[in-house]
Amino acid sequence: MLQPTETEKTELVSAIFGQALAQHANTSKFKSYFRHYVSVVCPASSGDAVIELDTSLLRSHGDVIKYVQFLTKDPALTLDAFVAANASQKSIAVSVREKQHISRVIVEVWFAIDCMAQDYYSPTRQGPSLQQIKWEGNTSFLAFIESSFKAAASQDGHHWPLSKTQIKSLKGWKLVKRYGIKIRGTNNLLEHLDFDTNTMTLKVFHQVSFLRAHLTKTKEQPLDLSFEESIKQGSLPPRLLLETLLTFHDVLFPVASIREKKSRSLLKTLIAKHDFDGEAEWIEFVRATTEDITAFRYWGHRLAALHEIIKRPPPANAMVAWFERHTSERNALTVAIVGLFLSVLFGLLSFIVGLLQLILAWVAYKYPTAS
Structure with a gap:
């Protein structure tokens, strides 16, 4: 798919953001948005080193508008039902790869949500904020959106x-x-x-x-x-x-x-x-x-x-991190007590040395040595 023309950009802005903003479609106002749009819908046309997935269900920018309007009419549609309804109109079979591609494109350009993002995170990065972010085949679009932001929102309306x-x-x-x-x-x-x-x-x-x-x-x-x-x-x-x-x-x-x-x-x-x-x-x-x-x-x-x-x-470097990982609260208390004991000991020794120096000075003054 080629990049959208000025006319297609106007149609997209009108459909996505409303007719009132259509006049700004080809200005700097939507420059960043369309840079992202192109990277998602037609990355090969922007010169990126990617393989563009070819699907007969998504051939034009008009298809993007049509599918989103179809989805927004009934947010309770599951991914499978959404794709099947549009595929049946063209009497074609759709692979799992195509299904994921279509859903990702539609949801990302319209709602700025990557509904397949879970595939790109390792288990170590899937904390509470990054879970439930994949639109599965038997999940309704509404349930997907609500569960995705439930992880981001505070619980119980707090x-x-x-x-x-x-x-x-x-x-x-x-x-x-x-x-x-x-x-x-x-x-x-x-x-x-x-x-x-x-x-x-x-x-x-x-x-x-x-x-x-x-x-x-x-x-x-x-x-x-x-x-x-x-x-x-x-x-x-x-x-x-x-x-x-x-x-x-x-x-x-x-x-x-x-x-x-x-x-x-x-x-x-x-x-x-x-x-x-x-x-x-x-x-x-x-x-x-x-x-x-x-x-x-x-x-x-x-x-x-x-x-x-x-x-x-967090620790500034690997050495500090190692000490933090291997130092328990009990060990830290022990180190503190030992440090306090050593401070008292060295203080006492310093006092004794100073006292001895004072005595020697007094003796030298009291009994001066003959020349």
Whole structure:
């Protein structure tokens, strides 16, 4: 499949984000989004060294629009039912590989979620935030989405309010300069704020235009619109989108403040060197909210985990890590007691030596030696 033309880009933006934003389809506003779109839908046309999977079910950009509209009409469709319904219209058989390819393309370009991401993580990296992220054949799309973000959201509706001090400590430039954390962009919303302690890398969902566009599309809807109702409108819950945008612009990169020169400088570097969305440098208010949205429901526990890491930074090198692994609390107490005993002993010896020197000096003064 070739890259979308200007006309096709306009049709895609109209279908994905709404007719009101179609006029911006070929501007810098959606430059980062379409760079990602091309890498997912037609990677071979961008010059990447990849093998593009050929499937008769996904031949054009119009097919992408048609399949997503079909899926959003009924979020309860399973992966198998979704593919079978579209395959039957063309009377063709679809392999498992094709089925996975189609689902990944549709979900990733429309909802910014890699529904096959589980295949790319080793068991050691599949922590709580990276589980349940594969859309299986007999699972409904709605169940997949809800279970995926259940791992990210705090349990039982519990919020994670952050104090102003905690928010200030999580500024991106502080993470980089003080704690040696690398910040890298991700196009997978499920990876937002995921921190890898092995590589000291924090992933940040950087597609700011994508978030703003979907928030504009649903700005008349309740902030706590359900997943089901949101998907039927071709979007994600407004609270999820708004929280993601706020963690970006209010926590990590508060560039709205003229005093935040370091935040702006870091963001410019990430845009220039690591392909962050160029629109992220600018602030655009697309949805007002009257409640304290900083009581983060979806990303609160990841922010809290990141705050714990900077309070107790991991070992600076392999030697320190070895000592930490092989030193129990009991051994540490023993070492402390021995250290205290040795300090007292050496202090006593120093006192005795000093006293002897004083006595010798007095004797030498009292009984001077004849010349």
